[in-house]
Each structure stands twice: as C-alpha cells, then as structure tokens.
Amino acid sequence: MIELSRGRRLAALAALALGGVAVGLTEFVAMGLLPDIARGLLPHEYARSSSDAVARAGWMITAYALGVVVGAPLIAALSARLPRKKLVLGLLVLFAVGTVASAVAPTFDLVLVARFAAALPHGAYFGAAGLLAATLMGPGNEARGFATVLGGLTVSNLVGVPLITRLGQAAGWRLAYLVIAGFFLLTLLAVLAVVPEVAAAVDGSPAAELRALRTSQVWLVAATGAVGFAGFFAVNTYIAPVTTDVTGLSAATVPWALVAVGLGMTVGNALGGWLADRDLRRSMVIGFVAMIVSIAVFSLVAETHVGLFVGAFLVGATSLYLGPVLQARLITVAPGAQLMGAALNQSAMNIANSLGAALGSVAIAAGFGYLAPARVGIVLAVVGLALGLVSFAVGRRVRERVPATVST
Numbered sequence: 359m360i361e362l363s364r365g366r367r368l369a370a371l372a373a374l375a376l377g378g379v380a381v382g383l384t385e386f387v388a389m390g391l392l393p394d395i396a397r398g399l400l401p402h403e404y405a406r407s408s409s410d411a412v413a414r415a416g417w418m419i420t421a422y423a424l425g426v427v428v429g430a431p432l433i434a435a436l437s438a439r440l441p442r443k444k445l446v447l448g449l450l451v452l453f454a455v456g457t458v459a460s461a462v463a464p465t466f467d468l469v470l471v472a473r474f475a476a477a478l479p480h481g482a483y484f485g486a487a488g489l490l491a492a493t494l495m496g497p498g499n500e501a502r503g504f505a506t507v508l509g510g511l512t513v514s515n516l517v518g519v520p521l522i523t524r525l526g527q528a529a530g531w532r533l534a535y536l537v538i539a540g541f542f543l544l545t546l547l548a549v550l551a552v553v554p555e556v557a558a559a560v561d562g563s564p565a566a567e568l569r570a571l572r573t574s575q576v577w578l579v580a581a582t583g584a585v586g587f588a589g590f591f592a593v594n595t596y597i598a599p600v601t602t603d604v605t606g607l608s609a610a611t612v613p614w615a616l617v618a619v620g621l622g623m624t625v626g627n628a629l630g631g632w633l634a635d636r637d638l639r640r641s642m643v644i645g646f647v648a649m650i651v652s653i654a655v656f657s658l659v660a661e662t663h664v665g666l667f668v669g670a671f672l673v674g675a676t677s678l679y680l681g682p683v684l685q686a687r688l689i690t691v692a693p694g695a696q697l698m699g700a701a702l703n704q705s706a707m708n709i710a711n712s713l714g715a716a717l718g719s720v721a722i723a724a725g726f727g728y729l730a731p732a733r734v735g736i737v738l739a740v741v742g743l744a745l746g747l748v749s750f751a752v753g754r755r756v757r758e759r760v761p762a763t764v765s766t
Contacts, residue, residue, distance in 0.1 A: 366554075378510020383541060384453065386519045391526045393598055398530070426711075485698075488503055518541075582742055589714065590735065
C-alpha cells in the first residue's frame with residue numbers, strides 16, 4: 359500500500375470515483391433520452407412510428423457497448439508498461455473528445471460512430487482506475503477497490519443521470535453530452551492534483567496481458583458476465599418507454615425511475631464489494647438468483663406506479679451487486695494479467711449492454727411491447743447463473759487434477 363495521509367488517500371479515491379461518475383453519465387444518459395434522441399435524429403421515422411424510431415435509436419447504446427468490447431482488451435495490452443496514473447489521464451482525454459464528438463455529430467450514423475469511439479477507453483479506465491484504487495487501499499481489498507470506482511458509476515445513476523436526463527429533455531440531448539464532457543475534464547484535473555504516481559506491474563508486458571486470453575476460464579467467466587448481466591440492460595435500456603407507455607406516467611417522471619435504479623445500484627455495489635472479498639462463489643450465486651427474481655418481479659408489477667419504482671430499485675441493486683463480484687472473479691482467473699482481467703470484465707459488461715439492448719429492441723419491434731425485454735432478461739440471467747456454476751465446477755476439477763498455486 360502506498361504511504362499517504364488519510365486525507366490524500368480519500369481524495370485520490372474520490373477523484374478516481376469521479377471518473378466513474380462521468381463514465382456512468384456517458385453510458386447511461388442515452389437510456390433516459392432515447393425518445394428525445396429518436397425524435398431529433400430520426401424525425402421522419404419517429405413521425406411514422408415512435409416505437410420503431412426508439413428501437414432504432416437503441417443502436418446508439420449498442421454502438422457504445424461494442425466500442426467498450428473492442429477497446430478494453432486492446433488498450434489493456436498496449437498499455438501494460440504504462441504507469442497507471444498516466445494511463446488514466448490519457449483515457450480521460452479520449453473520453454472527453456469522444457463525448458464532444460457525440461454531441462456535435464450532425465447525423466444518426468455519425469453519432470453512432472462517435473459513440474463507438476467514445477467507448478474505446480471505457481474498459482481500460484475501470485481496469486486501471488480500479489487497480490489504482492485497490493493499490494491505495496492495500497492487499498486483500500481488490501473487490502472493494504473496484505467497488506469504489508464502480509461506486510462513482512452508481513452515484514452517477516442515482517443523481518447524475520436523472521439530472522442530466524432532465525436537462526436533456528428540457529434543453530436538448532446534445533447539450534447533455536457537452537455537460538458530460540465537462541465532467542471528464544473535471545476528473546482529469548482532479549486526478550492530476552491528488553492521485554499519486556503508481557508504476558505499472560514490474561513484469562507487465564503486452565505478451566503477459568495477452569496470455570490471459572489463452573485461458574479457457576477467462577473466457578468462461580467473461581461469458582458469464584456477458585450473458586447474465588444482459589438481463590439488467592434488457593430492462594434498463596427501455597426504462598423510459600416503460601415509464602411513459604406502460605406505467606402511464608409523464609416524461610418528467612423518467613428521471614425519478616432512473617433514481618430508483620441508481621439507488622439500488624449504489625446499495626448493491628457496496629454490498630457486492632464487501633462480500634466478494636469474503637466468499638466469491640457464494641456471492642455470485644446469490645447475486646444471479648436475486649437478479650432473476652428481481653427482473654421477474656419488475657415484469658409483473660411495472661404497470662403500477664409503486665411497482666415501477668420498487669422493481670427498478672430491485673433490478674438495480676441485484677445487478678450492480680454482481681459488478682465487483684464478476685470483476686474479482688476475472689482477476690482471480692487471470693493471474694499475471696490483472697489489467698487485462700479487469701478490462702475484460704468491462705468488455706463482458708458491455709457485450710451484455712449490447713446484447714440486452716439489441717434483444718430488447720427485437721422484442722419491441724416484433725410487437726411484444728415494452729415489457730417484453732424484461733422477460734428476455736430473465737432468460738439471460740438464468741443462462742448467466744448456469745455459466746457461473748460451470749466456471750466454478752471447471753475450476754474445482756482443475757485444482758483436483760493439478761495442484762495450483764492460484765485460485766481457479
């Protein structure tokens with residue numbers, strides 16, 4: 359653990375978490391503004407069918423998710439020897455540029471390209487910032503370190519996303535993204551001021567990071583997150599039309615539905631980070647079972663006013679509970695390649711984002727209604743649980759066959 363005063367350590371952790379706030383804004387604000395984006399970028403299609411236009415606008419979220427999937431392992435490998443603070447600063451610059459481009463791109467196709475580019479540093483940021491936070495907190499706090507940075511993302515969903523969504527509804531979605539770019543610049547200044555220099559891993563190299571990709575367990579755990587977590591995104595991507603068209607509330611209520619999701623995420627992330635450092639397998643099983651139940655509850659009660667908010671809270675809580683759990687699991691099965699393991703978790707989460715949004719879009723376009731994505735989400739979460747159990751079973755057989763020096 360780096361020797362710092364308590365105040366300096368807390369300030370450094372807060373600066374890294376602020377980056378999580380900004381990332382949460384750039385990733386999740388589109389979900390609350392999908393109708394506004396569809397109306398602004400696809401006016402003719404929106405005039406013919408608002409649901410078809412909203413479904414097409416959902417590809418903005420898919421484009422961002424695909425950018426994370428591509429960028430996370432690529433940047434993790436190329437930056438293996440780069441000091442962690444310099445890496446974080448460079449990633450924040452990329453975020454800011456990509457988010458500004460998203461705000462000013464004139465056409466839907468160019469906005470899709472900008473969202474893809476803005477997402478490239480996403481996974482590497484959570485990986486590098488999470489490892490930095492874990493270093494600052496000391497040995498045995500890996501999951502809590504990542505939960506600290508992810509905590510910024512949950513705060514973003516609790517406070518920032520609803521506020522920026524309301525701003526976007528009132529003043530235009532483009533202004534919303536310009537404000538988000540300002541958050542990235544603010545984070546950059548904070549990291550410059552208070553985060554200490556931390557060297558890259560002594561034995562770090564692109565080859566060492568890439569070797570993690572040859573481990574079957576890494577791919578199995580990544581698949582667990584990619585499929586299982588898609589259940590959350592199948593629900594959260596379409597929370598705005600569920601609020602207005604299913605529950606029958608006004609568009610001004612959408613930010614409050616997002617607050618419910620964000621509050622749940624905040625609670626779930628803190629609990630998951632604490633429990634994952636104690637019993638990783640049990641934490642994962644509990645998380646997936648709880649997610650399945652919560653999405654099922656949401657699909658049954660979201661038509662009522664109270665049910666919408668209770669269901670949104672439960673989905674947010676059970677889903678983000680799994681965030682630090684899956685992060686810690688991937689690092690465990692990728693020894694010697696922590697940055698790659700941490701970044702791959704973000705790739706998995708954003709494959710989940712892309713998968714959940716895309717399958718939800720298909721279900722809506724097929725005429726099954728705005729609650730159909732939640733029913734798809736139940737199936738995805740069940741498959742995620744099955745993959746997680748297979749992962750631990752495979753790891754147990756490996757330990758029995760060949761005595762290992764690290765946990766599998």
